[in-house]
Each structure stands twice: as structure tokens, then as C-alpha cells.
Amino acid sequence: MSSRSRLEAIRDHLTPVSATPSIIVEDEAEVPPVDPAPQFPSNIRTVFPPLELEEHPIDDIRSLRVIVVGGGISGILSAILLPTKVPKINLVIYERESDIGGVWHTNIYPGVRCDVPAHAYQSTFEPQTTWSTAYAAGAEIKAYWKGIVEKHQLNKYIRLNSRVTKAEWSEEKGKWLVRVESADRVHEDNADFLITATGHFSEPRLPEYPGIKEYDGHLRHSSNWDPKFDPSGKRIAVIGNGASGLQVLPPLQKVAAHIDHYARNKTWVAAPIGGENFEHFVSERIEKARTSPEEYLKFRKELEIQLFSRFGSIWYAYIRRGGEKNKTARKTITKLMSERLGNRTDLLNAIVPDFAPNCRRLTPGPGYLEALTAENVDYVTCPIERFTRTGIQTTDEGIHREVDAVICSTGHDISFSTAFPIVAHGINLQTAWRPGGNPGFPDSYLSLAAPGFPNLLILLGPNSTGPAGTLCHSVENTITYCARVLRKASREGIRSMAPSVAATRDFRAYCESFFPRTVMSEYCSSWYNGGIKGGRIHGTWPGSASHLNLVRRNARWEDWDYTYLNPQGNRFAWLGNGWTQKDVAASTGEADIGVDLTPWLQAEAFNGGVDLREYHEHWWDP
Numbered sequence: 180m181s182s183r184s185r186l187e188a189i190r191d192h193l194t195p196v197s198a199t200p201s202i203i204v205e206d207e208a209e210v211p212p213v214d215p216a217p218q219f220p221s222n223i224r225t226v227f228p229p230l231e232l233e234e235h236p237i238d239d240i241r242s243l244r245v246i247v248v249g250g251g252i253s254g255i256l257s258a259i260l261l262p263t264k265v266p267k268i269n270l271v272i273y274e275r276e277s278d279i280g281g282v283w284h285t286n287i288y289p290g291v292r293c294d295v296p297a298h299a300y301q302s303t304f305e306p307q308t309t310w311s312t313a314y315a316a317g318a319e320i321k322a323y324w325k326g327i328v329e330k331h332q333l334n335k336y337i338r339l340n341s342r343v344t345k346a347e348w349s350e351e352k353g354k355w356l357v358r359v360e361s362a363d364r365v366h367e368d369n370a371d372f373l374i375t376a377t378g379h380f381s382e383p384r385l386p387e388y389p390g391i392k393e394y395d396g397h398l399r400h401s402s403n404w405d406p407k408f409d410p411s412g413k414r415i416a417v418i419g420n421g422a423s424g425l426q427v428l429p430p431l432q433k434v435a436a437h438i439d440h441y442a443r444n445k446t447w448v449a450a451p452i453g454g455e456n457f458e459h460f461v462s463e464r465i466e467k468a469r470t471s472p473e474e475y476l477k478f479r480k481e482l483e484i485q486l487f488s489r490f491g492s493i494w495y496a497y498i499r500r501g502g503e504k505n506k507t508a509r510k511t512i513t514k515l516m517s518e519r520l521g522n523r524t525d526l527l528n529a530i531v532p533d534f535a536p537n538c539r540r541l542t543p544g545p546g547y548l549e550a551l552t553a554e555n556v557d558y559v560t561c562p563i564e565r566f567t568r569t570g571i572q573t574t575d576e577g578i579h580r581e582v583d584a585v586i587c588s589t590g591h592d593i594s595f596s597t598a599f600p601i602v603a604h605g606i607n608l609q610t611a612w613r614p615g616g617n618p619g620f621p622d623s624y625l626s627l628a629a630p631g632f633p634n635l636l637i638l639l640g641p642n643s644t645g646p647a648g649t650l651c652h653s654v655e656n657t658i659t660y661c662a663r664v665l666r667k668a669s670r671e672g673i674r675s676m677a678p679s680v681a682a683t684r685d686f687r688a689y690c691e692s693f694f695p696r697t698v699m700s701e702y703c704s705s706w707y708n709g710g711i712k713g714g715r716i717h718g719t720w721p722g723s724a725s726h727l728n729l730v731r732r733n734a735r736w737e738d739w740d741y742t743y744l745n746p747q748g749n750r751f752a753w754l755g756n757g758w759t760q761k762d763v764a765a766s767t768g769e770a771d772i773g774v775d776l777t778p779w780l781q782a783e784a785f786n787g788g789v790d791l792r793e794y795h796e797h798w799w800d801p
């Protein structure tokens with residue numbers, strides 16, 4: 180018996196009992212008469228037709244095919260966490276680019292770097308202590324994620340140069356049919372679950388001014404920087420004063436002959452995020468932090484506590500005590516900007532906005548204000564009328580500025596909809612969530628899913644990150660939530676699950692009542708509000724980062740609508756035949772197969788060392 184595999188034993192056990200019982204008669208021994216089938220009282224069954232029990236142990240779970248679209252930070256973290264947290268998962272990640280990294284692969288413009296300290300912009304379980312500087316450059320960030328992919332051997336899940344061009348839910352098959360295009364072929368894959376990790380700054384948007392197509396010079400979006408372009412000695416227009424525009428301008432100013440910087444709206448320029456500059460903080464502590472794990476933990480905690488405690492800065496003072504933070508920020512940042520601009524009060528007046536700091540994401544712009552004061556920079560606030568073959572003309576009496584190159588830092592598609600159709604029950608989420616669609620904005624269930632779209636999960640979707648906190652922690656938490664959904668579907672014979680319309684409407688109502696309390700609802704345009712001044716906020720979570728942690732900790736299964744694989748649609752068919760795989764193994768007498776029927780009996784439990792809060796809570800008990 181011990182030489183047989185555990186699976187063989189289980190398979191034998193599960194072989195359906197044949198209609199006529201076969202009795203093996205040993206030797207000539209007398210065979211006792213077989214009892215006739217017991218007679219149950221006639222009213223024992225009240226449900227007709229009776230449930231046909233499924234012949235499997237309860238924990239003989241289904242393998243799920245899962246497709247993740249996108250190989251940026253969200254896709255990479257999925258490749259680590261999903262196979263770890265979802266038994267039997269069959270995972271593939273499609274990435275349209277030639278390499279992993281998402282925005283850190285595509286954004287190679289001069290000056291690109293993170294605007295939160297790199298020590299807090301990395302996976303929580305893969306700390307790199309050797310960041311060369313507090314705000315690491317894009318290439319260093321990409322190298323970090325490449326290292327993670329290699330270390331965890333994630334290439335087995337990732338298909339590069341593979342663009343998803345359509346996903347359609349087949350109600351008949353209970354699967355997503357996903358069209359994937361690569362250089363040499365188009366193929367259709369299918370999946371039980373589809374997870375989008377396509378990012379919300381991954382589709383650069385060029386402006387649509389008249390004449391732009393006729394412009395003869397070098398024209399690029401900063402997210403699509405041409406590495407062969409040499410800006411030295413050139414006359415360059417930089418359009419846009421968002422985070423990218425502020426980063427790309429200082430290095431260009433240093434080498435270009437002249438820069439025309441087109442900024443159609445005002446913006447706050449804080450010293451790195453929130454007005455704090457963590458450069459000193461990091462440089463003062465990092466050497467010591469590298470000396471021991473305890474010191475490093477202390478450093479990370481001190482750093483991230485500051486990032487998680489910024490939530491107060493989005494509140495109106497009259498609504499909440501502590502909201503004074505925002506008022507103070509206006510004063511502090513104005514003073515800071517004034518100092519950095521020196522005697523250029525003309526620039527200060529042109530840049531400092533009426534709206535409150537944090538109405539849009541605060542932009543650090545190291546070196547930006549200083550660059551604006553340089554002689555070779557013109558700050559142009561007049562709207563652009565049109566492009567010509569040689570330059571740009573503004574609306575002020577047709578002033579025309581000739582340039583050799585135009586760099587558009589004009590943002591991205593911030594609709595939080597994918598660039599490809601996602602269709603279920605005749606509705607295309609790609610258009611439904613965009614202006615003009617129904618409902619015309621990204622109407623998610625807790626940022627994670629959409630009603631009417633079965634087995635669809637979204638990473639870094641609308642309302643997905645707190646206005647404070649750290650991105651990677653938030654993504655890891657979301658993936659963990661997704662893992663719970665996948666485990667539930669796999670374990671409980673769920674064919675499809677989608678959040679209910681009612682739950683989604685209630686979340687929408689919460690957002691609509693929450694955001695007007697905050698400065699984010701003021702009259703500024705940003706990716707928080709889809710670029711619509713004073714518009715609905717869907718860019719951030721309606722609460723703090725810690726608040727979001729609590730929400731994601733436990734799934735509210737009652738908010739979901741389900742269908743089941745069981746032909747009778749019975750939600751408890753997954754209980755199987757009453758056995759667990761361990762019971763089967765134990766009953767076949769296989770003592771040496773490593774089955775622990777009592778995993779809770781641990782030395783720690785006997786000597787008082789067990790943490791009772793998590794005792795009996797593990798889903799992964801062997």
C-alpha cells in the first residue's frame with residue numbers, strides 16, 4: 180500500500196460504486212447475509228429532484244485558467260503572489276511591449292524618476308537597500324523589477340510582445356475569450372478569470388491641435404521619447420505642466436538653445452511630494468539602516484508612517500479638525516515656490532493656482548522652477564491655437580514661435596478604461612466607462628470589478644489607491660483580494676461571479692458624498708477627475724490608505740452575484756461526497772504520506788506561544 184501514490188489511493192477511493200456490489204469471497208468462509216438497503220421514512224426528502232452528489236472530496240479543487248493583461252508592477256506582483264496564494268492556478272500574463280516594467284519600461288525621457296522615495300516605492304517583501312539616491316531614476320527602477328522577475332523566475336508566466344486586442348465573455352462557455360496579437364500570429368486564448376493590469380498612464384495622449392500632423396519638426400510624447408533625439412542646441416517646445424512636463428523640462432533647459440514651455444493652467448510645485456523632501460531623511464538614515472535588519476525596519480517604518488499619515492492634507496479645515504493641514508500647505512508651498520523663483524514674482528503669479536494644494540496630485544518638480552527662471556525659457560500661458568509646419572501659434576494675436584522639436588507632456592488616457600474592448604452581455608466596458616458611454620465614468624465595485632462583467636478583476640483600477648500610502652503595498656493588497664476571489668471560485672464550484680448592481684450603486688453613492696468634503700472636488704483638472712474641472716473623483720480611494728486596507732481585508736461575498744458549475748445550480752454541490760482528501764488518505768491507511776489531520780496541534784499551541792488571533796484562521800493548512 181505504501182508504495183502507491185496518494186493520488187492513486189484517492190482515485191481508487193473515488194471510483195463510483197458499481198450498481199451490483201461485488202463481494203470477494205475468501206476461501207470457503209461463510210458469507211454473512213447482506214443487509215437489505217435501510218428503509219428511510221418516506222418524508223426524509225423534501226427537495227425534488229434530489230441533489231446528485233458530486234463524487235469528489237470537498238478540497239479536490241478546480242484549476243483556474245487566469246489571464247492577466249499587463250506586465251508592469253501590477254502584473255509582476257501578480258506573477259509572484261497569485262501562484263503562491265491560489266492553488267492549482269494556471270496563469271499567463273500578456274504584455275504588449277518587448278520587456279516588463281510598464282511605465283518604467285516605456286518612460287525613458289530625460290529626468291524620469293519616482294517622486295516618492297524609492298525605498299517606499301518597491302515591493303514590501305523585496306526590499307532593495309542599495310538605491311543610489313532617494314528618488315531613483317527610471318532605469319534603476321526598471322532594473323529593480325527586472326531583478327525581481329529573474330529572482331522569482333516569473334518569465335514562465337509572461338508572454339512579451341503580446342497585445343490583447345479584445346476580451347469577450349462567453350456565457351455559453353463560462354469563459355473569457357481573449358484575442359492576443361503578436362508579431363507573427365493572432366490567437367485566441369480563454370480564461371476562467373480575466374485580470375486587467377493595464378495601468379492608467381500607459382496610453383499617452385498627443386494633443387489634437389489643428390495642423391499638428393503637418394508639423395515638420397521632431398514631435399514626440401514624453402512617454403514615447405526617441406532615444407536617438409539629441410536636444411542639444413535645439414529650439415524646443417514643452418507642452419504641459421503635469422508631473423512629466425515638470426521632470427523633462429530641467430534637463431532639456433540645460434542643453435537646449437531655447438525652450439517655450441506651454442502651461443495652460445496653473446499648478447502647485449511642491450518640493451517632493453507633499454512639500455516634504457525626503458532626500459535628507461533618507462541620506463541621514465540609510466547607511467545605518469543597511470547595518471542591520473532591525474535598523475532597516477525602523478527606517479522603513481519611519482519613512483512610510485510619514486507617507487501614510489498625509490491623509491489630513493486633503494480636507495477642508497471647516498469640515499474636519501486637522502484639515503488646517505491643507506491651509507498650512509498653501510502657505511508653505513507658496514513660500515517655497517517664491518524662494519525657488521527668486522525675484523520672478525511675474526512667474527510666481529502666473530503659476531500659483533487658486534485651487535487648493537492636493538486638488539490634483541502634488542508635483543515635485545526638482546529643478547523645475549529654477550529652470551523657468553533661466554534666460555533660455557519662455558513660460559507661455561496663452562492657449563495654443565494651431566501648429567504650423569515650423570512651430571506653434573497661440574491665440575494672442577497669432578504669435579508664432581518656431582521650434583525644432585515639440586515634446587508633448589500632455590498626459591494619458593485617464594478614463595480608467597482599457598484601450599481594447601471588454602465585452603460581456605452585449606456591453607463594452609471600454610466605451611461604457613468613457614464620457615458619452617453609459618454610465619460615462621468608471622463605475623466600479625470598490626475599484627475591483629464591474630457589475631455585469633463576470634470573472635473580471637481590475638488592478639489599479641478607478642478609486643484604487645489612497646491619496647496617501649504607498650503604491651506597491653496597495654497593489655499587493657489588491658492582488659491578495661483577487662486571490663481570495665479566485666480561491667473561492669475554484670473551491671466552491673463557482674462558474675461566474677460579478678458584483679451586484681446594488682452594491683456598486685451603494686459604493687458610488689459613498690464616493691459621491693465623500694469627495695465633496697475634500698479639496699479634490701475643487702475647480703482643477705487632474706487624473707483624479709478625468710480632466711474635468713470640479714468633476715466626479717474616480718482617481719483615488721474615498722478614504723485613507725489605512726481605511727482602504729480595512730475594506731480589502733475581508734471580501735463582502737454577499738455583494739456578488741453567482742452562478743455555479745453544478746448542473747443543478749446547487750451552491751453546496753462543492754461539498755462533494757463528504758470527504759476531504761486527507762480523510763481519504765487516512766482511510767486508506769497511508770500513514771507515511773505526510774498527511775496531517777490535526778495541523779492545529781502545534782508546540783506553540785501547547786506552550787502558550789501561539790497567537791490566538793490567527794489561530795485556526797489559515798486557508799493554507801496542509
Ligand SMILES: Cc1cc2nc3c(=O)[nH]c(=O)nc-3n(C[C@H](O)[C@H](O)[C@H](O)COP(=O)(O)OP(=O)(O)OC[C@H]3O[C@@H](n4cnc5c(N)ncnc54)[C@H](O)[C@@H]3O)c2cc1C
Pocket residue numbers: 248249250251252253254273274275276279280281282283286291292293294295300341342343344376377378379380381423598599638639650
Ligand atoms: C513617468 C511616470 C512616473 C511615475 N512615478 C510614480 C511614482 O513616483 N510613484 C507612484 O506611486 N506612481 C508613479 N507613477 C504611476 C505608475 O503608473 C504606477 O506607480 C505604477 O507603475 C503602475 O503600474 P501598473 O503595472 O499598474 O501599470 P503600468 O506600469 O502602466 O503597466 C501596464 C502594462 O500593461 C501593458 N498593457 C496595456 N494594454 C495592454 C494590452 N492591450 N495588451 C498587453 N499589454 C498591455 C502596458 O504595455 C504596460 O506594460 C508614475 C507614472 C509615470 C507614467
Ligand SMILES: NC(=O)c1ccc[n+]([C@@H]2O[C@H](COP(=O)([O-])OP(=O)(O)OC[C@H]3O[C@@H](n4cnc5c(N)ncnc54)[C@H](OP(=O)(O)O)[C@@H]3O)[C@@H](O)[C@H]2O)c1
Pocket residue numbers: 292293294295380386387418419420421422423424426441443444540543563588589590591704705706710
Ligand atoms: N515620478 C514622477 O514624478 C512622475 C512623472 C510622471 C508622471 N507621474 C505620474 O503620472 C501622472 C500623470 O502625469 P503626466 O505629467 O503624464 O500627466 P498630467 O499630470 O495629466 O499632466 C498633463 C499635462 O498636460 C496638459 N495638457 C493636456 N492636454 C493639453 C493640451 N491639449 N494642450 C496643452 N496642455 C495640455 C495638462 O494641462 P491641464 O492641467 O491644463 O489639463 C497637464 O498640464 C502624475 O500625476 C503622476 O501620478 C509621476
